[in-house]
Amino acid sequence: MSALHLIRDGAVAELRLDNPGKLNALTIPMLEALDAHCAELERDPAIRAVIVTAEGDRAFCAGADINAWSDLPPADFARHWVRDGHRIFDRLARLSRPTVAAISGHAFGGGLELASACDIRVIAPAATLALPEAGVGIVPGWSGTQRLARLLPEPVLKEMALFGRRLSAERALALGFVAEIADDAPAAARAIAEKALGQSPRATEVAKYMIHGAVGEDSSAMIEALGSGMIAASADKAEGVAAFRAKRKPDFSGK
Template identity: 35%
Template sequence: MNFENIILENEGKTALITINRPESLNALNYKTIQELSNAFENLNNDSSVRVIILTGSGERSFVAGADIKEFADFGTNEAENLARNGQQTLFNKIENLGKPVIAAVNGFALGGGLELAMACHIRYASENAKLGLPEVTLGLIPGYGGTQRLPQLVGKGIANELIFSAKMISAERAKEIGLVNEVFSSEELLPKTKELASLIARNSPMGISKAIAAVNLAGTKEGFEREIKSFGELFEMDDKKEGVAAFLEKRKPAF
């Protein structure tokens, strides 16, 4: 597919999506959200792709936020539709995708940008990254899942502190509170992210897909039951048969 605001590259079993709006620090507008949604859907249906990396162009910004110019004059109904459509079209789609998505946060991840990173399954960040949810400075609240995902990642108290104060935090502080997994230099960020993707890509695609669905239910009444049922279902699948056979035969599995 041809895209205007994103770049899609396939590198073996890993796909790299780069949000490419450097003139606006990669801010999310309607078209970019649609293009990202289409790219993720296509990659989810591509059996040759095992892992997806999401990053921003340049070294200054992952995504600096939503494109405020697009919704500055919205009323209640338009704003609700904006949030609902964005969550359903992109953010929830990423979280529930059948393949792991790793955010390589290479600079500012603010507002919708941080919400986009939080929808991903794993987050690596560069040392110069700055993260925050500044919506209350505009008289708003996060609208793309930020009030729901941030407490799950860092706890309710720290989430309240970040949302209420609207302050930006450093990559190191984000790692301390569990908002990002690891921090690297700008030069190391993508290579280290690809290294992790390569490790993940060696493993059972079906097992990982089932794990994503189970982990997403962690803390709910359905979580344990989903884990049990998925564990049982996998026993009938080729990935389990190959994995166990490889273990018993003392060789690497060929998933």
């Protein structure tokens, strides 16, 4: 059984890392569970917001479990571990529902990249953020040099990736990387997520697509999703489908 669970509570879903004994380090089964849960959430209209959280307060996630990747051949490391992880984190980032990360403990490496894939983040006062990959001879591989470059100033990202410096909760707040500092990060994340329940779900979905298109988060797919959603509501689409099924020439009205 994977140590990453999907928990539903009304219209809010929670993706919870549950491996506190290993500081919630990510394993292949956990990544596979995240992929499957995101696919399930995307198809569940009852879910209006998603929280990503973890058991324990020592670490939100210490990154990828070194035992899961350290012995992989170079080609498999690049082709599977990095690319599959990147694809799965992208799936979380591109969920149509608003997402909030509750960072109760340290978020390092892949754990920071996981939190970065959420729309906003809440952090506990003592939690820190880091990219320690260079200290074990590797580089960030799940968007730590890409998505994070859109969320943090370049010099700050270089401090973390090149020099191993940690980012405090206070500095992360000042930089706008987190929405707030809270003693109970999961409760604060829940309060924020519940705010989405009072918003139009279609409006928040489209607004998220528009913002992602502007910042380069899968811009081509976002543009086509927006265009397809608009055309799917048209009278011409209904007429085109009806004509195809009736094997006749469509009579488009432009409406």
